[in-house]
Amino acid sequence: MVVLEVESADDWETVVSGCFVPLRCAGFEPYFQGRMEHTGLDERVSVALVTTSGTSADRTESLAHHAHSDDLHLSLQRSSSGTVAAGGGSAAVRPGSVSIYATDRPYYLDYSPPGQQQLIVQVSRASLGLPRMMVEDAMRRLALPSGWRAPAARNLFSYVDALPDGATAEVGDTVRDLAAVMIRSSFGEGSSVPRTSRGLRHAVQEYLRTNATVAGLDMDAVAREHFVSRRRLYQVFEMVGLSPASVLRAERLRIAERLLRDAPDRTIEWVAYEAGFSDLTTFTRAFRRVHGVTPRDWRRGIRDGRDRAA
Incomplete structure (x- = not known):
């Protein structure tokens, strides 16, 4: 696990862009603090606990166009509230909300209220082994209907919240497995x-x-x-x-x-x-x-x- 703590806007943009994908960050609180706990499990999946005093992040059209991956962000809102916008739609998030968006497409995250914390799984869409249209529909909805209340969502985020020691390939495969089950079960299709x-x-x-x-x-x-x-x-x-x-x-x-x-x-x-x-x-x-x-x-x-x- 890599733990990074910063107290400036410029440093936070560097941290977020390095751990996830290049973003433009703005809307910082006057006395901003940010903490990133990031664990790379393999080349196709990583987990991060992100804690900030409030900010916003913009994955612009230009930045998304130059993406070199097909990653999804599966994000559990742990505290505070905000808005996720992508594909012409938006979804309000609050503690317990689960959002889904792609890093190779533009998106905007308004996490400006103070006391923010998100638990994020970044995973390659192709590695999930799900039907393409199912993943597209999940991204179009932006938010998992039942959020944390859905058993499959609890299974995924409770697992990544207490990862066993050692970032092994087996652990990464388990995270992908639980992520795929969460998305699949949200449509009531296939094995959960x-x-x-x-x-x-x-x-x-x-x-x-x-x-x-x-x-x-x-x-x-x-x-x-x-x-x-x-x-x-x-x-x-x-x-x-x-x-x-x-x-x-x-x-x-x-x-x-x-x-x-x-x-x-x-x-x-x-x-x-x-x-x-x-x-x-x-x-x-x-x-x-x-x-x-x-x-x-x-x-x-x-x-x-x-x-x-x-």
């Missing part, structure tokens, strides 16, 4: 299941986190939800020494720990069911295996610690 093992594993992990408190959730249901066999489901987790059941159990225990801290007047049985466990005995056994004490004793230790601190 990642083809790579890493991509599928991450999608399942996100699904388990989101649905951990659903009573009776089992691995057969998870496999059906992702259109894979139970064998395939377990296989992608065995590659990293885990099982989907252990991931679900760990997430439920994490929720239970929070409830034990934040809801001290609730019963242990209530905590067990709220966290997704089917019965108190299963919860207590799983909790003791991890923490070495029962949920009741664990909560008592927190309470005693607070009393001593007071």
Whole structure:
């Protein structure tokens, strides 16, 4: 990862143009600050977290005409608001919005309000393996209809937000896979299941986190939800020494720990069911295996610690 921080308009234009494509930047706040965290995964895909105190960027007709790539920008608006304009249309963005535009065509980004942050995937259109007209339609819409609320968008941006150490070709392939699934699923066409093992594993992990408190959730249901066999489901987790059941159990225990801290007047049985466990005995056994004490004793230790601190 390359981290660059600047405090001037000229320097920021140089940083953005170097990490992405040449742009004209303007509309800076009086006391501008910009930070770029950029990771190149391979020649066809990179990821960046961009934080600024407010600016705008113009990819002019002349600059776009001289483009040497067919890259897309898939951008998650993390904070503040703005406008993305391209192809004669525009889309307002706010936290949770996901925008899609091409770097070999003119576009304008109005990110002038302060407190801006975008998480951006830059990826070659050709490397996604999607039908050309599907990608054209996605660019024409400019914004993903459901934004961050769409599971496929959460899968992509949660993955790139916590990239594993080392920019390997496999990681780049996973990002492309998740990006293609996000675009494809936004049209309700084709398979919405990642083809790579890493991509599928991450999608399942996100699904388990989101649905951990659903009573009776089992691995057969998870496999059906992702259109894979139970064998395939377990296989992608065995590659990293885990099982989907252990991931679900760990997430439920994490929720239970929070409830034990934040809801001290609730019963242990209530905590067990709220966290997704089917019965108190299963919860207590799983909790003791991890923490070495029962949920009741664990909560008592927190309470005693607070009393001593007071």
